[in-house]
Amino acid sequence: MPIPETYELECDRCIPERYKHMALSNREQPVIPACNIKTVPGDMTERGCAFAGARGVVGGPIGDCIQMIHSPSGCAWYQWGTRRNLSTIYNWSGPGKLCNDSHNRRRAITTDLKEEDVVFGGVKKLKNACLETWRLTPGAGGILIYTTCTSGLIGDDCHAVAREVEKEIGKPVFVIEAPGFCGVSQSKGHHEFNVQFYKQMAEYREKHPEVCLKEEDKTPYDINIIGEFNMDWDLALIKPLFEKLGCRIVTVFTGGERMDNLLKMPDAKLNVLHCQRSCTYISNLIQQGYEVPYVRASFFGIEQTARALRDVAKFFKSEEMIDKAEQIIDKETKAITPALNFYREKLAGKKVGLYVGGPRVWHWTKVMKELGMEVVFGMCTFAHEDDYEKINARAEDSLFLVDAPNEFEIEECLERFKPDLFLTGLKEKYLARKFGVPTVNSHSYEKGPYAMFRGLINFARDIYQGIYAPVWKFTRDEDFTR
Ligand code: CFM
DSSP states (O other): OOOOGGGSOGGGTTOGGGGGGEEEOOSSSOOOOSOSSOOOTTOOBOOOOHHIIIIIIIITTOSSEEEEEESOHHHHHHTSSOSOBOOSOOOOEETTEEOOOOOTTTOOEEOOOOHHHHHHOSHHHHHHHHHHHHHHOTTOSEEEEEEOHHHHHHTOOHHHHHHHHHHHHOSOEEEEEOOGGGSSSHHHHHHHHHHHHHHHHHHHHHHOGGGSOOGGGOOTTEEEEEEEOOBTTTHHHHHHHHHHHTOEEEEEEETTOOHHHHTTGGGSSEEEEOOTTTSHHHHHHHHHHHOOOEEEOOOSSHHHHHHHHHHHHHHHTOHHHHHHHHHHHHHHHHHHHHHHHHHHHHHTTOEEEEEESSHHHHHHHHHHHHTTOEEEEEEESSOOHHHHHHHHHHSOTTOEEEESOBHHHHHHHHHHHOOSEEEEOHHHHHHHHHTTOOEEETTTOSSOOOSHHHHHHHHHHHHHHHHHOTTHHHHHOHHHHO
């Protein structure tokens, strides 16, 4: 359904192909803008590449693996260290032991491919780099080798190298081939990581059954948290509530996790799936391959978090767990109510524009309502149809949606809708602030965690501090700007 002419952005007059990427939401009949398709030439997209999705988003948060990037050094550098997917593996040393198994956000390792390697092949370099890194960090739980556009194009047989290295080091060495060009955005890299990791994990488990969870170590309430990346310590709030519910968390895919635990993923009873864009693929594969079902969950805001706990309790059909869920919800809600009331009063009626990758636009549409704020536009970098369906279901009707926005479109929306706050990332915050619009880092947070009940208060505090920072009065004061 085309958007009404009054909504057409001026900046796209010269690139009208962009109009099909815009829509007005509707709860009864969801309206889905064109999405997950190639960027039109001439459109300076904000999207990332498939490799960024594989390494930067899904694989990168694994805490104890050497992340070997088979590429020119630039690919390794630009994906490194910008997303705060934290890890608790911080034990640098112990008595008599120099402990060096913490890789998370500490190391950017690359084979540094040069023209010569492009011509003659880079497999030797890759093998040497893997073994050299292993010698330097023998405590690692395994190696993940990533290809990028360069190694993808020259066609190095990375799997052959992985098998050789695996024999030498006695730990899993997996290859993730998601060169930048293999899809239209980072979303393709999420998909490739899921599928390839699953396949290699399943093969490894067959060859080495000792890595599986032993029967006697299983509990009836073993769960995995899937699609949760421990942004700014979200897991510090997520894990304890599921444990209080009576669950045992076998593994987290992938926030701060160890390879040993990841290999046990199919041995749990249930997968609790948080990021439904980047990790539905592996949840489906585990369901098909190992008959482990999954429930979809959101850990943001009161209503969604409460539902996540209730759904897990319901799945296990345990009266005790169902009661426990209500007790937790009650206790947590009471604990945050005084602070929440304060922020609600301050934020009531404030307008907010949302621009994140995809899922967080629908996760947070609900959260904004809980804070009494009004969402005035929503933008997603790489959402698919199912993300837009969820946004349609959660938003007030006629919310203006822009798929894969570029800078000019963001600028025009800021001017047109004049939000009091823009929930967005590091790249766009400077633009918004120049327009006098406060921002909160919606990818890695300002001072997280933002998940679960208590995280909501941190989120509300950062929004409040953003909107009420005295500095904005200067940008809005005409005398000052003149
Ligand atoms: Fe999933 Fe994520 Fe997101 Fe995402 Fe991302 Fe992200 Fe995101 Mo930034 S995994 S899709 S690729 S919820 S890094 S933690 S915030 S764009 S909406």
